[in-house]
Amino acid sequence: MLRNPNLAPLSRQHQHALALCVRIDRAGKIPEPAPPDWQQEIENHFESEIKYHFTAEEELLFPAARKFPELAPLVDELLADHAALRRYFAGAVARKLNQEDLRQFAAQLARHIRKEERELFEGLQQKMLETELDTLGSALNEALAKATPRCPLPHRQVQESPGAGERKSSKTST
Numbered sequence: 001m002l003r004n005p006n007l008a009p010l011s012r013q014h015q016h017a018l019a020l021c022v023r024i025d026r027a028g029k030i031p032e033p034a035p036p037d038w039q040q041e042i043e044n045h046f047e048s049e050i051k052y053h054f055t056a057e058e059e060l061l062f063p064a065a066r067k068f069p070e071l072a073p074l075v076d077e078l079l080a081d082h083a084a085l086r087r088y089f090a091g092a093v094a095r096k097l098n099q100e101d102l103r104q105f106a107a108q109l110a111r112h113i114r115k116e117e118r119e120l121f122e123g124l125q126q127k128m129l130e131t132e133l134d135t136l137g138s139a140l141n142e143a144l145a146k147a148t149p150r151c152p153l154p155h156r157q158v159q160e161s162p163g164a165g166e167r168k169s170s171k172t173s174t
Contacts, residue, residue, distance in 0.1 A: 025103075
């Protein structure tokens with residue numbers, strides 16, 4: 001999916017969270033109770049990146065999406081997902097997650113991310129004017145400035161050409 005550059009910072013954070021999900025899935029049978037290092041990893045990911053991500057979505061992205069009636073039910077689903085995921089994060093902080101909780105957490109987080117990417121972001125890219133996306137992107141960048149990537153991955157940085165209004169990409173690493 002070609003992502004509008006104004007939504008790309010959220011997509012990069014989605015990649016980081018999906019990497020955590022993959023690591024949990026690939027860990028195989030995690031002993032009962034879940035080892036403290038997995039719970040610490042989930043807590044760290046939330047504290048350094050996801051809490052800022054959720055706040056930016058809830059305060060900026062979701063209100064923008066609600067302006068389109070066909071996206072409002074999706075926003076309600078995503079808010080419910082955030083509440084459920086916050087319970088998993090709280091469980092990790094309290095070191096109360098078990099093996100099944102970790103598996104369910106990773107599955108729910110991955111489903112949530114895919115729903116945002118495939119449905120919400122695509123819908124916003126189709127419905128919003130470029131100027132609206134630009135304004136939203138500036139606000140998102142400001143809201144995400146305090147986040148620290150937990151799992152930095154290479155990404156494509158999109159830059160605006162001076163004066164031409166054309167976009168070009170160059171590969172960079174974070």
